[in-house]
Amino acid sequence: MKVEELGEFGLIRRITQQIARRAVECDASVIIGLGDDAAAWEKTSGVVEVLTTDTLVEGRHFDRKYTSWLDVGWKALASNLSDIAAMGATPSLVLVTLGLPYDLDVESVDAFYDGILECAAEYGGVVVGGDIVGSSEFFATIALIGKSSDALLLRSNAREGDVIAVTGTLGRASAGLVLLKNNLENGTTRTSVLRSAYARPEPRMSDGKLLVSHGICCAMDISDGFLADLGKLCEASAVGALIYASAIPIHPEVRRMFPEQFMDFGLGGGEDYELVFTGSRRIVDGLIKVLPSGGTIVGEIVQGQPGSVVVQDDSGCVINVDSTGWDHLLR
Amino acid sequence: MKVEELGEFGLIRRITQQIARRAVECDASVIIGLGDDAAAWEKTSGVVEVLTTDTLVEGRHFDRKYTSWLDVGWKALASNLSDIAAMGATPSLVLVTLGLPYDLDVESVDAFYDGILECAAEYGGVVVGGDIVGSSEFFATIALIGKSSDALLLRSNAREGDVIAVTGTLGRASAGLVLLKNNLENGTTRTSVLRSAYARPEPRMSDGKLLVSHGICCAMDISDGFLADLGKLCEASAVGALIYASAIPIHPEVRRMFPEQFMDFGLGGGEDYELVFTGSRRIVDGLIKVLPSGGTIVGEIVQGQPGSVVVQDDSGCVINVDSTGWDHLLR
Numbered sequence: 145m146k147v148e149e150l151g152e153f154g155l156i157r158r159i160t161q162q163i164a165r166r167a168v169e170c171d172a173s174v175i176i177g178l179g180d181d182a183a184a185w186e187k188t189s190g191v192v193e194v195l196t197t198d199t200l201v202e203g204r205h206f207d208r209k210y211t212s213w214l215d216v217g218w219k220a221l222a223s224n225l226s227d228i229a230a231m232g233a234t235p236s237l238v239l240v241t242l243g244l245p246y247d248l249d250v251e252s253v254d255a256f257y258d259g260i261l262e263c264a265a266e267y268g269g270v271v272v273g274g275d276i277v278g279s280s281e282f283f284a285t286i287a288l289i290g291k292s293s294d295a296l297l298l299r300s301n302a303r304e305g306d307v308i309a310v311t312g313t314l315g316r317a318s319a320g321l322v323l324l325k326n327n328l329e330n331g332t333t334r335t336s337v338l339r340s341a342y343a344r345p346e347p348r349m350s351d352g353k354l355l356v357s358h359g360i361c362c363a364m365d366i367s368d369g370f371l372a373d374l375g376k377l378c379e380a381s382a383v384g385a386l387i388y389a390s391a392i393p394i395h396p397e398v399r400r401m402f403p404e405q406f407m408d409f410g411l412g413g414g415e416d417y418e419l420v421f422t423g424s425r426r427i428v429d430g431l432i433k434v435l436p437s438g439g440t441i442v443g444e445i446v447q448g449q450p451g452s453v454v455v456q457d458d459s460g461c462v463i464n465v466d467s468t469g470w471d472h473l474l475r
Numbered sequence: 476m477k478v479e480e481l482g483e484f485g486l487i488r489r490i491t492q493q494i495a496r497r498a499v500e501c502d503a504s505v506i507i508g509l510g511d512d513a514a515a516w517e518k519t520s521g522v523v524e525v526l527t528t529d530t531l532v533e534g535r536h537f538d539r540k541y542t543s544w545l546d547v548g549w550k551a552l553a554s555n556l557s558d559i560a561a562m563g564a565t566p567s568l569v570l571v572t573l574g575l576p577y578d579l580d581v582e583s584v585d586a587f588y589d590g591i592l593e594c595a596a597e598y599g600g601v602v603v604g605g606d607i608v609g610s611s612e613f614f615a616t617i618a619l620i621g622k623s624s625d626a627l628l629l630r631s632n633a634r635e636g637d638v639i640a641v642t643g644t645l646g647r648a649s650a651g652l653v654l655l656k657n658n659l660e661n662g663t664t665r666t667s668v669l670r671s672a673y674a675r676p677e678p679r680m681s682d683g684k685l686l687v688s689h690g691i692c693c694a695m696d697i698s699d700g701f702l703a704d705l706g707k708l709c710e711a712s713a714v715g716a717l718i719y720a721s722a723i724p725i726h727p728e729v730r731r732m733f734p735e736q737f738m739d740f741g742l743g744g745g746e747d748y749e750l751v752f753t754g755s756r757r758i759v760d761g762l763i764k765v766l767p768s769g770g771t772i773v774g775e776i777v778q779g780q781p782g783s784v785v786v787q788d789d790s791g792c793v794i795n796v797d798s799t800g801w802d803h804l805l806r
Contacts, residue, residue: 193524197570197618199608239528241616243574277530281611285572287528287618 148246158250193236194290196227202282210324213252215343216284217259222345223367224288225267226417229352230365232297233290235269240286243279256284267349294356297421301362302381306422306445311351312437313395314370316341318413319402328401335397345417350436355421358431363421369412374420375451384448387411387455389463393440407463411455479577489581524567525621527558533613541655544583546674547615548590553676554698555619556598557748560683561696563628564621566600571617574610587615598680625687628752632693633712637753637776642682643768644726645701647672649744650733659732666728676748681767686752689762694752700743705751706782715779718742718786720794724771738794742786 150158200206200220221238228235240260244253260271269288302308320335320342322328329335348365355363362381366373371387378385394410402409418437421428422445432439448454455463481489531537531551552569559566571591575584591602600619633639651666651673653659660666679696686694693712697704702718709716725741733740749768752759753776763770779785786794 195568195570195604195618195620197572197604197606197616199572199574199606199616201574201608201610203611204609237526239526239618241528241530241572243530243532243614273526273528275528275530275616277532277614278535279532279612279614280534283574283608283610283614285528285530285606285616287526287570289526 145250146247150250158254192233192292192296194228194231194233194292194296195287196224196231196290197285197287198223198227199283199285207325210327211343213255214259214262217256217261218263218344219259220256220284220286221260221263221269221288222267222347222417223415224286225263225269225347225349226345226365226367228288228290229347229349230297230363230419231290231292232294232352232356232363233292234349234353235264235267235288235290237289238264238269238271238286239288240271240274240284242274242276243281243283243285244276245280245282246278248282260286267347292356295361297352297355297361297363299362299364299377299380302377302383302422302445303362304383304445304447305424306362307425307428307441308374308385308387308420308422308443308445309428309432309439309441310366310370310393310418310420311348311435311439312416312418313393313398314366314411314416314418315398315406315409315413316395317345317415317417318342318409319395319398319406321415323401335401337395338397338401342415345415346437347417348419348437351419351439354435355419355431359427360421360423360431362423363419366416366418366420367414369414370416370420371411371453371455375453377420377422378445378453379451381445382450384446384450384452384454385443386446387443387453388458389455390458391440391442393438393442476581477578481581489585523564523623523627525559525562525564525623525627526618527555527562527621528616528618529554529558530614530616538656541658542674544586545590545593548587548592549594549675550590551587551615551617552591552594552600552619553598553678553748554746555617556594556600556678556680557676557696557698559619559621560678560680561628561694561750562621562623563625563683563687563694564623565680565684566595566598566619566621568620569595569600569602569617570619571602571605571615573605573607574612574614574616575607576611576613577609579613591617598678623687626692628683628686628692628694630693630695630708630711633708633714633753633776634693635714635776635778636755637693638756638759638772639705639716639718639751639753639774639776640759640763640770640772641697641701641724641749641751642679642766642770643747643749644724644729645697645742645747645749646729646737646740646744647726648676648746648748649673649740650726650729650737652746654732666732668726669728669732673746676746677768678748679750679768682750682770685766686750686762690758691752691754691762693754694750697747697749697751698745700745701747701751702742702784702786706784708751708753709776709784710782712776713781715777715781715783715785716774717777718774718784719789720786721789722771722773724769724773 316338320338364377392410399406647669651669695708723741730737
């Protein structure tokens with residue numbers, strides 16, 4: 145069935161029922177959820193709320209040829225959750241706006257929403273509303289509200305002398321995308337970790353909370369590539385950064401599959417959804433031993449042109465990196 | 476200059492500066508605004524927050540041929556504010572997501588944001604974040620948070636015996652669109668009220684607050700056409716509605732310009748952004764005398780198939796109405 149046969153309100157009803165069937169226990173403070181002009185909720189004092197939004201557009205951020213609608217839905221929410229994780233907050237309410245081509249299958253929308261709901265069941269968030277419009281290409285905008293009763297992790301809190309660390313490993317998602325695009329090793333177990341890093345990113349919710357509880361106050365998520373995002377963090381903090389190339393944690397499968405390019409993937413590849421954070425060496429040393437996703441010190445915050453990031457090899461030589469991240473409007 | 480020349484981050488910086496230049500006094504409770512992963516704010520207890528989102532897509536909701544970018548921006552926010560007004564709440568925080576064709580002029584984006592900021596200056600709301608992505612057609616999704624320390628206006632609160640009333644007049648926006656599309660009376664003062672109703676809708680913020688303070692508890696805004704939206708209200712309240720055609724407040728210029736079609740515009744035309752509300756005759760009679768936008772009783776809530784709306788003429792005959800609203804996915 146095509147969405148144009150069902151119509152907007154039929155589709156909204158369908159999605160509402162779909163959500164109701166899978167209803168996560170709803171936050172008791174939600175007063176108005178789906179079905180009214182707006183969602184409403186009540187907060188007690190002392191709790192800080194955070195709000196973020198992120199959009200996927202077909203043909204720009206994903207391709208149906210190698211991404212299932214289920215995975216598109218998952219990723220649409222996961223990319224927002226990653227922003228909430230990077231604040232050290234906990235997700236609460238989700239608004240979903242869909243732009244849908246007239247001839248899209250309703251089953252695709254079902255699968256898309258299933259992906260959102262699977263991700264929400266795993267990491268949190270209750271869908272409380274949204275909007276559906278017609279458009280020539282598919283897009284999905286999610287607005288996500290989170291909350292925290294602790295301090296927040298801000299980009300602007302890096303200080304000279306801090307060490308720089310990242311969770312997990314870098315470059316998996318961009319390497320996975322290359323495999324998917326070129327249909328390389330499709331179906332092999334060994335490289336599935338790369339494909340799933342691209343298709344099913346895991347927002348670092350627990351890591352974010354742990355950073356806060358250990359007294360870290362500066363972090364952001366790595367969605368546009370490590371160097372590009374670190375540059376934004378440094379710009380916000382009016383500092384520079386020095387990165388040791390050999391310290392970058394690159395997954396062994398990325399090294400094996402791309403022996404010439406692995407460093408470009410690690411430093412420049414997008415969509416890793418790991419966290420980069422800074423803090424005193426003492427705190428970070430202790431912290432990386434207990435982070436659920438693991439952690440690695442990769443450099444230090446230095447005086448310098450705000451936003452400038454220098455990458456050094458083991459002999460202290462500056463390395464030029466080809467790929468410096470993803471800008472949604474530059475071609 | 477094209478947006479592809481400026482790039483995403485250049486554009487974000489440009490918009491951030493544009494907003495800073497026009498900064499409305501920012502709500503003191505905003506802790507994190509533009510420039511971090513998420514916006515954050517703190518609420519005191521007893522205050523209810525509301526959250527809504529609405530999207531405009533070029534070619535579906537507007538056409539550059541007869542809508543300026545300034546007006547597109549205004550309307551993008553106004554349509555969200557209208558939802559907040561329909562809850563009886565006050566706008567607070569705004570997130571703006573833009574999908575931009577690569578070859579769009581930066582000046583167009585400037586004008587679009589000017590429209591948002593003009594509307595925010597007039598009716599409230601502080602832009603605290605958003606997202607920009609590339610897309611083949613322009614779209615804008617706004618997420619808007621509002622707050623209220625009073626009861627909210629819900630669609631589900633209509634009761635049998637309530638009278639139904641609307642603010643302002645109906646059909647102006649759809650009549651204005653016909654004038655613009657066909658270049659009729661372009662530039663004449665007499666019909667400018669119709670064109671501006673389409674291009675610069677005025678969200679009924681003060682009216683919404685007044686409804687609440689007078690004890691009304693059921694309302695929604697009329698964006699998809701009066702009958703279509705009233706049907707949704709009745710469905711949410713599990714009631715029917717009887718409408719007196721002759722009572723529908725239709726602007727004299729709509730009657731004059733469209734002597735054959737004015738009733739279709741009034742009952743079915745979209746984008747009026749007036750409020751429809753229900754309540755006891757005693758309360759509504761008093762209220763419509765003091766509503767800033769005026770008010771008119773147009774029918775009553777009756778027992779019946781939930782969501783069913785019947786329109787009668789003066790002799791009690793049922794009228795068939797051609798146009799029953801706008802569904803974004805039906806062609």
